[in-house]
Amino acid sequence: MTLMDSQQVVDLRLDRRALRAERARVAWWRRLVRARLDLAVARVSSPPPLGEDVAFQLPIEVGVHVPRGSELRSVLDGPDPAAELARVDELRDLDSRLALYEAGVEEALQTTTNRLASHLASHPGSTLAAITELPGRG
Known part of the structure; x- marks a missing residue:
């Protein structure tokens, strides 16, 4: 095994580490x-309260823990519902762009993983040397 083989394994492992971190962030x-x-959407649609439709199907010790409707609605306190509705398209667009980016990061991670596996299959001796050079998981 050459020093270049070992360095290639280290580089691929560092690339994988960075891509896994980016995948977690996205x-x-x-x-x-x-x-x-x-x-x-919930601020505009005002979801129904919990427990009303199943009050008699639940054991009493479960039913006593259902939050009151006013408690649940307080979670939705915020901007005016019309302003919220205006943001729905913007948020959906942002989620779509994030999904495309996430897919690209996932593909890059898979490509790097495949390159690392291929390299290690061709040069199994580089594994031990590379592991000692790079602490942590790769």
């Missing part, structure tokens, strides 16, 4: 945008 942003979209 997934977090998508969850935030979708949660914001859910809130915008």
Whole structure:
């Protein structure tokens, strides 16, 4: 195994680490945008309270924990519903763009993983050397 083989493994592992971190960040942003979209829609549609349709089907020890409608509606306090409705298209567009970016990051991660696996299959000795050069998971 050459020093170049070992360096290539280290570089691929660093690339994978960076891409996995980016994948986690974009997934977090998508969850935030979708949660914001859910809130915008809920403020406009005013969801029904919990527990009314199943009050007699639940054990009493479960039913006593259902939050009151006013408590739940307080979660939706915020801007005027018309302003929320105006943001729905913007939030959907943002989520679509994030989804495309997420797919690109995922594809880059898969490509890098495939390159690393292919390299290691061709040069199995480079694995041990590269692992000792790069702490942590790759």
